[in-house]
Amino acid sequence: MSEVGTLEAGNRHDLRVGRSPDAPDEANFTDNEKGAFGFVHSYESSSRYDGPGLRAVLFVSGCLLRCTYCHNPDTWHLKDGTRVSSQQVLNRLSTFAPALKSLDGGLTISGGEVMVQLAFTGRILKGAKAMGLHTAIETSGFLGDRADDEYLSNIDLVLLDIKSSDPDTYRTVTGRELAPTLRFAERLSAMGKPAWVRFTLVPGHTDDPANVDGIAKFVAPMKNVEWVEVQPFHQLGAFKWKAMNLEYKHLNTPPPTPELIKRVIGQFEDAGCRAR
Ligand code: SF4
Numbered sequence: 221m222s223e224v225g226t227l228e229a230g231n232r233h234d235l236r237v238g239r240s241p242d243a244p245d246e247a248n249f250t251d252n253e254k255g256a257f258g259f260v261h262s263y264e265s266s267s268r269y270d271g272p273g274l275r276a277v278l279f280v281s282g283c284l285l286r287c288t289y290c291h292n293p294d295t296w297h298l299k300d301g302t303r304v305s306s307q308q309v310l311n312r313l314s315t316f317a318p319a320l321k322s323l324d325g326g327l328t329i330s331g332g333e334v335m336v337q338l339a340f341t342g343r344i345l346k347g348a349k350a351m352g353l354h355t356a357i358e359t360s361g362f363l364g365d366r367a368d369d370e371y372l373s374n375i376d377l378v379l380l381d382i383k384s385s386d387p388d389t390y391r392t393v394t395g396r397e398l399a400p401t402l403r404f405a406e407r408l409s410a411m412g413k414p415a416w417v418r419f420t421l422v423p424g425h426t427d428d429p430a431n432v433d434g435i436a437k438f439v440a441p442m443k444n445v446e447w448v449e450v451q452p453f454h455q456l457g458a459f460k461w462k463a464m465n466l467e468y469k470h471l472n473t474p475p476p477t478p479e480l481i482k483r484v485i486g487q488f489e490d491a492g493c494r495a496r
Contacts (some may be wrong), residue, residue, distance in 0.1 A: 287398050359379070402438065
């Protein structure tokens with residue numbers, strides 16, 4: 221097993237690869253260490269973007285989706301992450317906890333996909349709650365069936381990425397099926413778990429009005445959804461695809477225009493969602 225490394229501060233746009241070459245494959249990952257150790261990309265200590273207030277954001281490794289516009293392909297594989305202990309993460313978090321609390325924030329775990337390393341992220345979320353912190357995860361929901369109610373009980377807010385309402389479009393842009401995400405959204409709604417739905421707006425790929433309307437109509441009746449956030453596609457991750465020798469399909473995809481963003485936010489609002 222890979223050596224235990226040092227938890228590194230950084231930025232989601234840093235390229236990090238090859239940190240743990242003998243790590244298991246994320247698709248068949250079974251956590252024999254019960255979450256005592258896990259694989260992480262990096263963390264940021266002061267984000268204003270990933271939940272309410274000031275957030276520490278931990279980016280974990282491992283994802284089973286392959287979004288064609290992913291900004292962080294260096295989080296797809298456990299082997300690209302640094303192996304750290306969950307205690308190491310909690311020790312670091314405890315140094316930020318007073319500041320996070322005083323600025324109405326907390327911890328967000330993002331990725332990658334948080335539920336690939338369920339025991340590891342579960343331990344960290346539980347530890348963060350014990351510090352009195354607000355907790356959030358950002359997830360595609362694809363592995364939502366893996367999360368039991370105890371796991372969800374340590375999460376105050378789910379940032380749920382719904383990448384498309386059309387199964388064919390979803391499969392085209394992620395390589396996976398849409399149904400598990402919708403199932404997870406319905407479960408969160410039934411249990412009243414606060415959620416922000418995030419939708420990445422990719423011109424020519426996810427911007428079809430019917431696709432947007434499909435998400436809007438699905439989400440609008442869900443009382444637990446506090447916000448729908450429209451996230452404009454950008455090219456900040458393009459360099460990673462090149463550096464990793466991956467075929468990038470969006471070299472010529474422009475960011476959405478202000479008019480397009482306005483139209484899409486308007487569609488969500490017209491359906492009855494709070495959108496921004
Ligand atoms: S779910 Fe997120 S991390 Fe995974 S491929 Fe899609 S954008 Fe990238």
